[in-house]
Amino acid sequence: xxxxxxxxxxxxxxxxxxxxxxxxxxxxxxxxxxxxxxxxxxxxxxxxxxxxxxxxxxxxxxxxxxxxxxxxxxxxxxxxxxxxxxxxxxxxxxxxxxxxxxxxxxxxxx
Amino acid sequence: xxxxxxxxxxxxxxxxxxxxxxxxxxxxxxxxxxxxxxxxxxxxxxxxxxxxxxxxxxxxxxxxxxxxxxxxxxxxxxxxxxxxxxxxxxxxxxxxxxxxxxxxxxxxxxxxxx
Numbered sequence: 001x002x003x004x005x006x007x008x009x010x011x012x013x014x015x016x017x018x019x020x021x022x023x024x025x026x027x028x029x030x031x032x033x034x035x036x037x038x039x040x041x042x043x044x045x046x047x048x049x050x051x052x053x054x055x056x057x058x059x060x061x062x063x064x065x066x067x068x069x070x071x072x073x074x075x076x077x078x079x080x081x082x083x084x085x086x087x088x089x090x091x092x093x094x095x096x097x098x099x100x101x102x103x104x105x106x107x108x109x110x
Numbered sequence: 111x112x113x114x115x116x117x118x119x120x121x122x123x124x125x126x127x128x129x130x131x132x133x134x135x136x137x138x139x140x141x142x143x144x145x146x147x148x149x150x151x152x153x154x155x156x157x158x159x160x161x162x163x164x165x166x167x168x169x170x171x172x173x174x175x176x177x178x179x180x181x182x183x184x185x186x187x188x189x190x191x192x193x194x195x196x197x198x199x200x201x202x203x204x205x206x207x208x209x210x211x212x213x214x215x216x217x218x219x220x221x222x223x224x
Contacts, residue, residue: 046213
């Protein structure tokens with residue numbers, strides 16, 4: 001079983017739609033959580049960190065449920081430019097290692 | 111320019127040859143990492159380094175060697191390339207910080223072993 005599991009998609013949604021991605025992790029020692037975004041054939045880049053209390057950055061909302069070891073990302077009012085692969089990432093603090101899920105592919109359609 | 115750079119960006123090599131992928135960062139980040147990305151597997155950690163002269167294995171280290179004599183450089187060597195090592199390789203760096211430490215990635219090296 002992978003340490004970080006994501007629904008691979010693809011998710012194809014119309015512009016303006018709301019879309020949610022889910023992720024589960026198995027390492028209960030994980031200390032930090034992130035969503036990274038990766039455009040086609042490019043490097044991953046940090047989208048946002050995920051806090052226990054939930055956090056919002058514009059149209060993006062991230063939630064963490066430590067008891068269920070579950071992370072989510074909600075994108076509201078989808079834009080064409082949101083088309084990318086979204087990577088769920090956990091951080092093991094002792095070794096500063098990031099563990100990546102396989103990613104969820106999103107395509108926003110005009 | 112500040113940042114993290116990888117070279118070469120593209121490489122085709124033959125089975126059995128030794129190949130070195132270079133990674134250079136200008137932030138003086140303590141931590142550096144090498145990942146490979148394959149369809150269906152996502153990003154998998156090959157090796158990482160907490161500081162100069164300190165390296166450790168990740169999830170998939172077999173067939174790879176790393177060194178870190180200087181903080182800014184973290185080369186990855188494939189000692190005898192195999193077709194299964196055809197992949198996209200990403201180098202990353204991050205600074206020490208207990209939580210929510212962002213990792214910055216290079217643009218990647220696309221390696222094909224024929």
